Amino acid sequence: MKAEYVNAFLEPAVSVIKKVLKVKVTIGEITKAVTVNARDAFSVIIGLSGDLSGVVIIGFSMKTARNIAAKMLCKDKLTDLNIDAKEALSELVNMIVGNATGNLYDLGLKELLTPPTIVLGSKVSYELSSSDQLTIISIKTGLGIVDMNIFFKDERIV
Template identity: 30%
Template sequence: MDIKYVNAFITALIEISGMLGINSLTRTGLDKREKLKTENEVNVIIGLVGDIRGNVVLSLQENTAVNIASKMMGGMPVTEFDLMPKSALCELSNMVSGRSASELERMGVIASITPPTLIHGHNMISLISQVETLVVRFSTAEGMLELNIAMED
């Protein structure tokens, strides 16, 4: 996995989050997993096709998702993780992936993105892909989140 491709997604997440008022996003860790597997309650999956193929997954706990959705909606209180906050998180993932695809295109890499798919559930494990995955962890005032990047060779 080429680090310049990974950096396109990290930079996009930081930029888009800042535009939406999530200004405290700080990278806290970096790990590799043998496959794309998450254990958080909320996972938004974006597929990549073109010169690079794979998946990018924004993964977070439900309380973090609610806090981020509230921030995205101008501070409007969000009391439950229903359709509105789910839509907000999908839009955040879509914006990050779109920004990343634009950056990749500037590098000469064509990457199209699929519409976001949100998986939500308690006490579950999502096994999404059998591809080696880079997990970038972030901390925000709203909670912890992970950006999982799995690209096929």
């Protein structure tokens, strides 16, 4: 996967998290993988179709999910992820991926996005039907680690 495509997602991930959560953000490991990191108990999936097709899966541990949702909902603490918390997290991911479409467009790539889908539970396996590699970016925030899994293939390459 081209570095500029990865950057198209990385830049809004950092800027949206900083702007919405008002926390310090640093980029951790960026790794290539063949399967999605399944350690996360709460994930949000957004599909892309267009010049690039695939998915972006952003995952959180349950503790990080509660921390982030609490901040977004202006609560001191959340003991459980209620519907408002899930929708807040889902919207955070939507903002990251939506903002990435602007960067992709600037690279000459037109994309359509699906509405976000929430996946609960860490015992989930994802079958990715392409030889392209998955890129996993670990984003360290003051509220916990956010894993961004980016997987797509370039439909313009025959």
